[in-house]
Amino acid sequence: MKSTAIAHPNIAFIKYWGNLNQDLRLPVNGSFSMNLEGLATKTQVIFREDLSEDILILNEKEEDGAGLARVSQILDEVRAASGIQLKAEVVSENNFPTGAGIASSAAAFAALALAASKAAGLDLDEAALSVLARHGSGSASRSVPGGFVEWQMGEDDKSSYAFSIAPAEHWDLADCVAVVSTGHKETGSTQGHPLADTSPLQAARVADAARRIEICRNAILERDFEAFASIAEADSDLMHAVMMTSNPALFYWKPATLRVMDSVRNWRAAGIPVFYTIDAGPNVHVITYREKMAEVSKMLKELEGVSDVLTATVGGAAHWVE
Numbered sequence: 151m152k153s154t155a156i157a158h159p160n161i162a163f164i165k166y167w168g169n170l171n172q173d174l175r176l177p178v179n180g181s182f183s184m185n186l187e188g189l190a191t192k193t194q195v196i197f198r199e200d201l202s203e204d205i206l207i208l209n210e211k212e213e214d215g216a217g218l219a220r221v222s223q224i225l226d227e228v229r230a231a232s233g234i235q236l237k238a239e240v241v242s243e244n245n246f247p248t249g250a251g252i253a254s255s256a257a258a259f260a261a262l263a264l265a266a267s268k269a270a271g272l273d274l275d276e277a278a279l280s281v282l283a284r285h286g287s288g289s290a291s292r293s294v295p296g297g298f299v300e301w302q303m304g305e306d307d308k309s310s311y312a313f314s315i316a317p318a319e320h321w322d323l324a325d326c327v328a329v330v331s332t333g334h335k336e337t338g339s340t341q342g343h344p345l346a347d348t349s350p351l352q353a354a355r356v357a358d359a360a361r362r363i364e365i366c367r368n369a370i371l372e373r374d375f376e377a378f379a380s381i382a383e384a385d386s387d388l389m390h391a392v393m394m395t396s397n398p399a400l401f402y403w404k405p406a407t408l409r410v411m412d413s414v415r416n417w418r419a420a421g422i423p424v425f426y427t428i429d430a431g432p433n434v435h436v437i438t439y440r441e442k443m444a445e446v447s448k449m450l451k452e453l454e455g456v457s458d459v460l461t462a463t464v465g466g467a468a469h470w471v472e
Contacts, residue, residue: 151236152196153268157260157468158185159246160292160299161325161435163382163427164366165389168346168356170303175288176310178346179359180303182366183292185465186325187318191257192471193242195225195265201237208242220340224262224286232270240266246327246460255339259286260293260468268470279468280311289339296467298370300363318464321373324443327460328434328450330406337400339430345396352392375439379418379425382437386427393430402432406455410434413453422446 160183168178204222206213225238240262244254263283267274274282276295283290291311292299297318304310346352362385369378393400407428414426414436424438424446438446440463447459 151234151269151271152194153265154192154194154471155261155265155268155468156190156192156471157257157264157290157293158187158462158465159189159191159254159257160185160289160465161427161437162289162292162429163370163378164359164363164385165429166288166301167343167389167392167430168352169288169343172344174307174310175284175343176307177288177301177303178352178356180363181292181301182299182315182363182370183289183301184298184323184325185293185296185318185467186462187465188462189244189246189257189460189465191242191244191254191261193240193258193261193265195262195269196239196241197234197236197269198239199236201239204237205239206242207240209244220259220286221262224259224282225266227282227285228266228270228272231267232272234270238266238269255287256289256293259283259290262286263290263294264468264470276467277311277313280313281308283468284310284312287339288343294468297464300367314467315367316370318466321370321464322440323464324438324440324446325462326436326438326443326447326450327462328406328410328436328453328456329458329460330404330410330434330455331432332457335402335431342393342396342400342430345398345400346392348397349392349395351388351395355388355392375423379423379437382427383425390428400430402428402430404432404455406453407432407434409453409455410436410450413449417446417449 162183280294295314298316301312
C-alpha cells in the first residue's frame with residue numbers, strides 16, 4: 151500500500167494571512183496564486199504493518215515533533231476515511247529551500263494529501279484533496295489544482311477549497327525567486343497566522359480583500375500585466391505591514407529584501423515588465439514574462455545580498471506518479 155505524488159509550491163498574489171478557524175485553517179479572506187513549475191516536492195507514502203508509529207523523512211533526515219504531528223494529522227484523516235489502521239512511512243524531498251518563504255509546506259501537504267489518499271485506496275476529487283491538504287497547511291489547498299488558482303474562503307470546512315481559474319498555458323509568466331536567505335525562518339506561517347488579529351491593520355486588510363480579489367481575478371483573466379503588478383505589490387506590502395505591526399512583531403525582510411524590492415520598482419519604471427511579491431519569509435518572488443526570465447534572473451544575481459535565483463514557469467496540478 152504505497153503511492154508517490156509530486157506537487158509544486160505556489161506564489162500567492164492575493165495573500166492568505168489570518169484564520170477564522172485555526173484548527174481547520176479556514177481563511178479570513180480568499181486568495182490567488184500560481185503554481186511554480188520546476189520547483190517541486192516529491193512525497194512517497196507507504197502504509198506498513200511493521201510500524202507502531204508514523205515516520206517522516208524529510209530531505210533524507212528523520213523528523214519528529216511538530217512536523218511529524220502535522221503529517222500524522224493528515225494520515226489520521228485518511229485512515230479514518232479508508233478504514234486503514236496501519237501506520238505509515240512518509241518520505242519527502244524538495245528541490246528548493248525548505249521553510250524560507252517559498253511555500254515548501256504548501257507543496258508538501260498537497261503532495262502528502264494525494265499520495266496518502268491514493269495509497270489508502272481513496273479516490274478523492276480535486277475539491278476534497280484541496281480541503282485535505284488545507285488541514286495541513288492553508289496554502290497547500292492552492293497547490294492541488296493547476297495553473298492560476300483561486301482559494302475561496304467558503305463558509306465551512308467543505309466549502310473552503312481551491313480551484314483553477316485558468317490553466318498554466320493561459321499566460322506565459324515566470325517567477326524569478328531572489329534567494330537572500332536559505333535559513334529556516336524563526337516564526338513559521340502556522341505560528342504567525344494567530345498573530346494577525348493583534349495588528350490594528352488586519353481589519354482594514356480583510357475589509358478591502360474583496361476589492362483586491364476582483365482586481366486580481368480580472369487582471370489574470372485579461373492578462374493585464376500593469377494591473378496585476380499594481381495589485382500584487384500592494385497586497386504583498388499590506389500583508390507584511392500587518393506582520394510588522396502584530397504583537398509580537400514579525401519582521402521577515404532582510405536588507406537584501408529591500409534592495410530587491412527597490413530595484414524591481416526601478417526596473418518597471420524603466421519599462422521592464424516585472425513586479426515583486428513576498429510570502430512569509432525574506433526571499434522575493436519577481437514575476438515577469440517567460441521570455442524575460444533569463445534577463446531578469448541575471449539582473450537579480452548581480453544585486454548585493456542575492457545568493458541565488460530560482461526560476462519557475464507556471465506549473466500544473468499535483469499529480470500521482472508510479
